Amino acid sequence: MRCVIQRVSRAEVRIAGEVVGKIERGLVVLVGIEEEDTVEDGDWLAAKLAKLRIFNDAEGKMNEDLADVKGRLLVVSQFTLHAKTKKGNRPSYIRAAHPDHAIPLYEAFVLACERETQQKVETGRFGAMMEIDLVNDGPVTLWMDTKDKE
Numbered sequence: 258m259r260c261v262i263q264r265v266s267r268a269e270v271r272i273a274g275e276v277v278g279k280i281e282r283g284l285v286v287l288v289g290i291e292e293e294d295t296v297e298d299g300d301w302l303a304a305k306l307a308k309l310r311i312f313n314d315a316e317g318k319m320n321e322d323l324a325d326v327k328g329r330l331l332v333v334s335q336f337t338l339h340a341k342t343k344k345g346n347r348p349s350y351i352r353a354a355h356p357d358h359a360i361p362l363y364e365a366f367v368l369a370c371e372r373e374t375q376q377k378v379e380t381g382r383f384g385a386m387m388e389i390d391l392v393n394d395g396p397v398t399l400w401m402d403t404k405d406k407e
Contacts, residue, residue: 258298258366259338259402261287264311268331268391270381277387278379283328284309285391288366289338290359291352298403299366306330307373311397319397323374330370333381333389334363356384 262284269279286306312321312328323330336359340348354362363383370378381387 258291258294258302258362259289259404260302260400261335261338262306262309262311262399262401263287263391264394264397265331266392266394268389270331270333270379271388271390272382272385278331278333278381280329280331280379282326282394283323284311284330285389286330286332286370287335287338288332288363289335290354290362291339292354292358294354294358294362294403296362296365296369299362300369301406302401302403303366303369303373305401306370309399311399329376329379330374331379331381332367332370333387334359334383359383 265280265283265285267281268285269276271277284306308322310322311319312326314320336350336353337348339352340350341352342348360383367378367380
């Protein structure tokens with residue numbers, strides 16, 4: 258699993274003009290799933306996200322996690338995170354998992370995030386055309402890949 262994490266002061270995801278997920282302070286997590294990914298990858302990633310100390314403390318240092326700041330998660334599937342761009346000008350998405358593999362892993366990942374944060378996780382809708390509005394706080398943007406967890 259590969260994800261882009263953005264610390265936000267607010268964010269929302271819309272489908273056909275309807276808001277389907279919305280948070281105030283927290284993290285927007287764009288997640289891409291490969292065929293080789295497993296439930297264990299999602300569990301590892303969810304645990305990392307819940308404890309990721311990227312929120313400022315009283316001294317302005319990134320020392321606090323989601324629980325410390327009463328933050329929320331907004332998780333959105335994004336297969337384009339596995340784009341291969343080495344050849345030509347049109348990205349290839351051959352590494353992205355097919356929906357029959359990706360959807361159950363995405364759903365398991367969202368549940369793992371809820372388990373780790375002890376709160377409901379807001380989401381987009383897998384495979385839908387979505388619009389995301391967010392205010393990146395900092396800006397703080399990180400990239401993580403479960404292939405790099407060793």
